[in-house]
Amino acid sequence: MYKGSVTDEAREVLRAIELIQLGARMPVLEKELMLSRNRLIRVYRELKSNSPPKGMLPFSADWYFTWLPNIHASLFYNIFLFLKDTAKCSRLDALTRAYRLYIEHCEHSNSERVLSFTRAWTLLRFFDGGLLTLSRCQVCRGRFVRQINDAYKPFTCSLCAPPSRAGATRNPLASQRATALLPAPGGA
Ligand SMILES: [Zn+2]
Incomplete structure (x- = not known):
């Protein structure tokens, strides 16, 4: 559950929307934003009409x-x-x-x-x-x-x-x- 102010939360949701539109995956969103995983999944589903893809991020340079x-x-x-x-x-x-x-x-x-x-x-x-x-x-x-x-x-x-x-x-x-x-x- 996000504990910040309503405006802070709104700002985080807007950031999540921007990141998802650019192609960010769940591990990136979770690392960069303060929102809970469930909240992020909801935002993702609303935007993409799909669940976020599973799987690991690339780990080799x-x-x-x-x-x-x-x-x-x-x-x-x-x-x-x-x-x-x-x-x-x-x-x-x-x-x-x-x-x-x-x-x-x-x-x-x-x-x-x-x-x-x-x-x-x-x-x-x-x-x-x-x-x-x-x-x-x-x-x-x-x-x-x-x-x-x-x-x-x-x-x-x-x-x-x-x-x-x-x-x-x-x-x-x-x-x-x-x-x-x-x-x-x-x-x-
Ligand atoms: Zn050169």
């Missing part, structure tokens, strides 16, 4: 290092960091806004949405847990998601050196420089 997910995850995480650190959004606001901007970017560039909301959320958890870091591509200087152990190893991103199979995939993101990944003019 390997997915983020394959070439296409790496580009998408890096784009999303750079937007997230800008919103959190420069625009001073709360973590949850930065997450939802960054994900919306990511969706918009995919739509504008006519590319497939490779990163699901659950994957975006899990990415933040891996960063929080110290498993991942961002490091700069030695060619374009864009910042990409890397394993913490590889942080100081020089590398070339898959936008600068796409794998040969990249041509077979319909992915305009990989053939253009994703501007959000590039350092600001004059930046380090």
